[in-house]
Amino acid sequence: MRALLVTFCLLASALPAVASERAMALLELVGYDVSAAAEEQMFRELPNKVGPDLSPDVSRDWQEAGEGLFQAEDLMETAARAVDTALTPDQIEALAIHYSSETALAITDLEKASQDPSTAKEVEAEQAAWVAGLDDSFRERFEIIFAMMDGMGVVETGTDLALSINFALMSGMAASDALPRSFSEAELLALVEMQRETVSVSVRNSVLESMAYAYRDLSDAELRAYSEFLQTPDARAFYAAIGQATAEVATRDARILGRRLQEMAAEREL
Template identity: 30%
Template sequence: MRRLFSLILLMICTVPVWADTLGQLYMVAGWPDQRAHFTDAVTAAQQRYRNSLPPAVYQALVSNSNQRFQAQAMDRRAQAQLRTALPNPAPALAFFQSPLGRKVVAAELKATRKDELARNAQGLPKIQASDTRLLIIGHLAQALPAREAGAEVSLAIAGVAADSLSSMIPGLFGGGQAQGLLDGQRQRLMNQIGEDLNNTLLYVYRDLSDAELEEFATFAESADGKAYYQAALTAVRAGLAVGQDANQLN
């Protein structure tokens, strides 16, 4: 009887976790892994400033960026926003649980590993592709919010130093001036990413066959795919919180 009671208790405690479709989607789609890769990039950015800043300024930089990009807080903000913006996560979960979805996630995670980023620091190799594959990639480039998400990540990493400077010199920029600078930089980054986006996607998804790539593009262009990727972009922005006061972030 004691064993039966323990089994029932275990089932009761476990069901809510498995029943949380969005929580499963967050894991299966690679969000925690991508956040870990972003943390690696922030650490690398911190190291680049080590020998060029006075010790006190450098310590402020590390402290402020660690506070802003605290892993659990980033996950909490991103997942809460995804939950709000994606009322029905089941279709996206079904895709990312499929063999193709897992292959897509694996390709994306590989592309953002620190060793892969270091290998391609001077730029990605030019990928040759057939007209058919280029056409599919063009559709995918329009469907995925890669420009927007890439700009947010770049701004977040660039903001590592800006946070520290602002904390040491309060009022350095007025609110409106700072927002105007941020918006202008965001648009420039989106334009830069867009210039080579097709080649970037060809490189990231190079191990997908034409048929797999087309199936992926079909999902991304579908109503369910659009709903997921639009929600994902808002979740990326919530997690990174670019331009928000670090002291007010949870």
């Protein structure tokens, strides 16, 4: 699956809910395990991409402060519980049957290849060169992909994920005195939320290009059929569950990370 990606029911019991093997198998079938691994790697490598806005101390703290956070396994388990909550066993089984078809498996292979963490740099370079060569004749395929993005809810999920990451980064900047003044957590959250519209546009454009590249070898008919499937109620519910779970983990872990970075910075000043 392409994107990045549900609010799961919180149980009254103190014991964690156990996701069904059926839901976990479905997530693996659609390639969410690869997506989750890519998201974890992105988080680990962020300090290297931010540049001088993060002090060397905070860049070093990032790995220690991020211990146990943004983990692929946690994303998978949270998403599986969400899928169990959102869908009935029959719905999960029906989706598994669909995604086990030859065409669906081929599409999933394309998606996995485009987001495999081990080839991320190569794919990024190839995608940029490929997108640069597109012209107006591709407009109709873009419209199909827009519909797919809507069915999967990837812009909303990607925006929530990006804002959570931005909060963690701003917390790190605050910890390294890179901001003009000190900010409370509530103030940082408000500043991050002000970026939502701009971030959403950026995510939309990025996902559009990424999906266009991932599905470049599909025919128009194959792409349209996949888009129509993603508009079905079961598919929408499935991807909504994944998206809300991804946002749940990202929001929680970004706040934990931000607090840890602030605490570690305060300890250095003692």
